[in-house]
Amino acid sequence: MGSPSTAARVSAPRRHRAVPAAATRFDRRLAEILTHATEVFRKKGYEGASMRDLSRASGMSLAGLYYYFESKERLLFLIQKHTFTTIVQRLKARLEGVSDPETQIRIFILNHLEYFLANPASMKVLSHEAEALKNGFASEVAAIKREYYRICVGLLDDLKRARGLQFSTRIAVLSLFGMMNWIYTWHNSRVDADAEQLAGEMSDIFLRGVMTGAKGRR
Amino acid sequence: MGSPSTAARVSAPRRHRAVPAAATRFDRRLAEILTHATEVFRKKGYEGASMRDLSRASGMSLAGLYYYFESKERLLFLIQKHTFTTIVQRLKARLEGVSDPETQIRIFILNHLEYFLANPASMKVLSHEAEALKNGFASEVAAIKREYYRICVGLLDDLKRARGLQFSTRIAVLSLFGMMNWIYTWHNSRVDADAEQLAGEMSDIFLRGVMTGAKGRR
Amino acid sequence: MGSPSTAARVSAPRRHRAVPAAATRFDRRLAEILTHATEVFRKKGYEGASMRDLSRASGMSLAGLYYYFESKERLLFLIQKHTFTTIVQRLKARLEGVSDPETQIRIFILNHLEYFLANPASMKVLSHEAEALKNGFASEVAAIKREYYRICVGLLDDLKRARGLQFSTRIAVLSLFGMMNWIYTWHNSRVDADAEQLAGEMSDIFLRGVMTGAKGRR
Amino acid sequence: MGSPSTAARVSAPRRHRAVPAAATRFDRRLAEILTHATEVFRKKGYEGASMRDLSRASGMSLAGLYYYFESKERLLFLIQKHTFTTIVQRLKARLEGVSDPETQIRIFILNHLEYFLANPASMKVLSHEAEALKNGFASEVAAIKREYYRICVGLLDDLKRARGLQFSTRIAVLSLFGMMNWIYTWHNSRVDADAEQLAGEMSDIFLRGVMTGAKGRR
DNA sequence: GATGAATGAGGTTTCATTCAT
DNA sequence: TATGAATGAAACCTCATTCAT
Known part of the structure; x- marks a missing residue:
């Protein structure tokens, strides 16, 4: 996962494929380029990065x-789509068989942060360049984003129902x-905790915040 | 505050000024331009906005x-500096005379969100274009940001001490x-609550999250 | 006519004009560029001419x-529109007060060839690059062309009626x-006759061809 | 004629050939490509057509x-040379045994228009892209063109001599x-007459124009 | 006999900026 | 105060063409 071969499959190359599952040379080369481009976009931003920068980097x-x-x-589309698709895929696999809402939400957070810290460049490009795509590209990424958002809403609504809580799910x-x-703006791997610990602390803040004293309110 | 005259004082214009405190025609004109530019940067991003766009808009x-x-x-520097300076100024004024840490944090959040929702364009440009400035410009804005951050850390440390809590202040x-x-990515004034309510809900989540069951931990 | 000032008026510059009849510096400069560009397009064709070529030439x-x-x-549009508009304008002025169809057709031919030989580059660009424009540009030039064509059809129909002739006006x-x-493909000013003589010979061929022995035919 | 085998002979392929008269697979394939390319050049012009366009089309x-x-x-050279060669070949065959100058000219016109309407793309590419070739390519096509032109001049001079006419042959x-x-700019097969009729009408206009009342003139 | 992969050169257009007025 | 006119540099992208396979 997250391997070049997966990236390749996501990339919808322009040629027909007799054996779609095999990672062709084209796919591998494309994946390499995507990796370099992600790093350049992270450093300079999508608008700020020139094709010459990408050429040099790759x-x-x-x-x-x-x-x-x-x-x-x-x-940019290929990068964002691959990143988002992978996160959602992994999340679904991890949620399988888990039924306790609180645990599910902790898994959601852990999954997000693990991927985030393992692929900080991809995640910054996904978070920070959310408005850079237009039209068809934009809507295709937006669809995945909506699915991801919906999953989280579902988990929170389950939690509310299960514990009789009341708060605005949206907020x-x-x-x-x-x-x-926001992590991409501050995380420093030499200073900050690893994904598991970070996920634990954020989960604590969030879940306690949402589950405490909210029963009769509103 | 946030008036043209303030903007002007922030802007360090090139002309000599007999009476620096007075809002000259120069200052007022500059402030107008800043307002238009902020809106353009919000819509197109700093890199994506051209001087021609700014010319047209203003x-x-x-x-x-x-x-x-x-x-x-x-x-961009003028916009970011003015925005940040204003937020910090207002915060300091509001915190004056308040001593309860929880109340102080609630004020911090309210102050931030009120300004955010009243000046969404400025705040997006401040949040989203944090890396666009270089060298001297960057460091001057970073200094204000650090002060703002420090204030928040101070408030939280006060809270921890006052209530005997234990958690990572940084995180x-x-x-x-x-x-x-993150609000700039989702807030829709036709759908979402106003600043006061939003601040209330976020304060609840955050403060409960941070104040609950964290006594003996870690 | 055909002077820079006329070219300017045709060119629809991007600014409002208090006194539209006056040729501004902008107009004059634009007209100079158009002249150089016409020559480059003549030599290299529209597609074959690069903006760098135009830059060099002007x-x-x-x-x-x-x-x-x-x-x-x-x-290209400006060149074509100006050329065509001028030809039609001049033609109308010359036809005024003339009523004999044969004379009118001779005037039509003379007008066309005089302009052609006086402005060979413009006319080649008009004739040879007729398909290079697209959409709005194309249709605006096509409208003038249609008017010009219609005038000629009218003259020929008059001739047919007046002399009781029968032939396909279209053909x-x-x-x-x-x-x-076709003249642009072969005319050599050092070898070939001037406009008046050329017009005379073409008029003879055409008019005799069309007026001879076509009465009872078809 | 006009068959792949002819095209092949015209094309001077790079391979050795045991039996040059036979249409090899190479020749047939090349002829197919030429056909597609001709259509692309017609639609987009020589400069405007890219090798990618040709690749797609073929x-x-x-x-x-x-x-x-x-x-x-x-x-482009192969297309032009083949087209021109074929026209001249056919013309020569048709003129064989005919001695009346007027009939000969009518044959010339019919031959030209028949080929024109049967191969509109080739003829447009021949007419419209006459200046696109350079150096050796250009001169080789020019040679055929000159021969074709000379034939027509010969026929007209014969006519002049036979009928005692006086006019500028060149013009x-x-x-x-x-x-x-010019036909390529306007002919519409759904509206306009077929080659025979068109040739008849053009021949009438031209021959009457040239043969009428020009005896004592000039 | 044909192609996937790759490139240097150059295409049109836009950029932030300047300067005489 | 403000602008019209102009520019060098660089933007994204396409061009005809090549070469190992």
């Missing part, structure tokens, strides 16, 4: 890049996303 | 803009900033 | 050109245009 | 095309070419 000629994707925008969920996604 | 010629500031980067503060600053 | 920087028109396509008119417009 | 890979001809320019011939070659 060691491929400017024109060569266009053999692998038809526009800078599609490149709670969006606050949680804020806590988690 | 109804002034491209060359005319340069009479008021010497570069696009300095323009708590940064989580709180995440909750608050 | 002695202005690449970026400077874009101050005067927003795209290469619009530049006659389009043959005439072919004779005249 | 269903062959970009690199594959280069097995059949070494450059885009040579491709007459070039007017005739104009009438005929």
Whole structure:
């Protein structure tokens, strides 16, 4: 997962494939480029990064890049889609068989932060460049984002029902996303705790915040 | 506050000034431009916005803009510095005379969100373009940010001491900033609650989260 | 006529004009550029001419050109529209007060060839690049062309009626245009006759061809 | 005629050939490509058509095309040379045994228009892209064109001599070419007459024009 | 016989900025 | 105070073409 071969499968290359499951040379090369591009976008931002920057970073000629994707925008799209798809996939696998709402939410947070800290560049590009895509590209990523959001809303609504709590799910969920996604602005791997501990602390703050004394309120 | 005259004082214009405190025509004109520019940066991002966009939005010629500031980067700097300075100023005024840590934190959150929802464009530009400035500009804004951060850390440490709590102040503060600053990505004034209510709900989540069951832990 | 000032009036510059009849400095500069561009398009064709070629020919920087028109396509449009408009204008003036159909057709041909030989570059660009424009640009030029064509059809129908002739007006008119417009492929001012004589000979061929022995036919 | 085998003979392929008269697979494949390319050049113009367009149209890979001809320019050359050669060939065959100058000219016109309407794309590419070739390619096509032009001049001079007429042969011939070659700009097979009728009407206009009342003139 | 992969050069256009007025 | 005119640099992208396979 997160391996080049997966990235490749996500990338919808322009050629038909007799054996879609196999990672072709094209796929592997594309995945390499995506990795370099992600790092450049992280450092300079999508608008601030030039195709020349990407060319330099990936060691491929400017024109060569266009053999692998038809526009800078599609490149960002591929990165965002792959990142988001992977997170959602992993989440679903981890939630399978778990039924306690609180545990589920802790898994949600852990899954998010683990991926975040393991792929900080991808996650910054996903979080920070959310508005950079347009039209078809934008809507396709937005669809995944909505699914992810919906899952979280579902878990929180389960929790509310199970514990008889009352609070605004929308605000709670969006606050949680804020806590988690803001990490890209401050996390320093040499100073800050690892994903598990961070997830624990954020889960504590969030879950206690949401579960305490909210029974009769509102 | 937030008036043209304040903006002007922040802006360090190039002309000599007999009476620096008075809002000159220069100051007022600059403030207008800043307002338009903020809106353009919000919509298109700093890198994505061109000087031509700013010219169009402010109804002034491209060359005319340069009479008021010497570069696009300095323009962003003026916006960020003014915004941040104003928030900190207001916060200090509001905290004056308050001594209960919980109340102080609630004031901190309310102050932040009130300004946020009253000046959503400024706040998005402050949050989202935090890395766009370089060198001298960057460090001057970073200094204010650090002061603001320090204030929040102080309040939280007071709370911990007062209530005998134990948690990572750093993570708590940064989580709180995440909750608050992420708002620019989702707040919809036609759907979402006003600043006071929002501040209440976020304060509840955060404070309960931080104050509950954290006594003996860690 | 055909002077820079006329060209300017045709060019629909981007600014409002208090006194539309006056040729501003902008207009004059634009007209100069159009003249150079026409020559480059004649030599290399519209597709074959690069903006760099135009920059070189007009002695202005690449970026400077874009101050005067927003795209290469619009530049071609301005040339074609001005050329065609001028021809039609002159034709109308010359036809005024003339009522004999044969004389009118001779005037039509003379007008066309005089302009052609006086402005060979413009006319080649008009004739040869008829399909290069797209959408709005194309349709605006097509409208003038249709008017010009309609005038010629009208003259020929008058002739037919007056002399009791019978032939296909469409084919006659389009043959005439072919004779005249093909000139850009072969006319050599050092070898070939001047406009008046050329017009005389073409008029003879065409009119005799169309007026001879066609009474009872078809 | 006009068959792949002819195209092949015209094309001077790079391979050795045991039996040059036979249409090899190479020749047939090349002829197919030429057909597709002609259509693309007609639609987009020589400069406006990219090798990628040709690749798409012919269903062959970009690199594959280069097995059949070494450059885009040579491709245009092959098209033009084949087209022109074929026209001249056919003309010569048709003129054989005919001695009346008027009949000969009518045959010339019919031959031209028949080929024109049967191969509109080739003829547009021949007429419209006359200046696109350079150096050796250009001169080789120019040679055929000159021969074709000379034939027409010969026929007209015969007519003049036979009927004691006086007019400029050069202008007459070039007017005739104009009438005929301009067709590509307007002919619509759903509206306009077929080649025979069109040739008849153009021949009438031209021959009457040239043969009427020109005896004592000039 | 044909192609996937790659490239240097160059395409059109936009950028932030300047300067004489 | 403000702008029209202009520019060098650089943006994204496409071009015809090549070469190992």
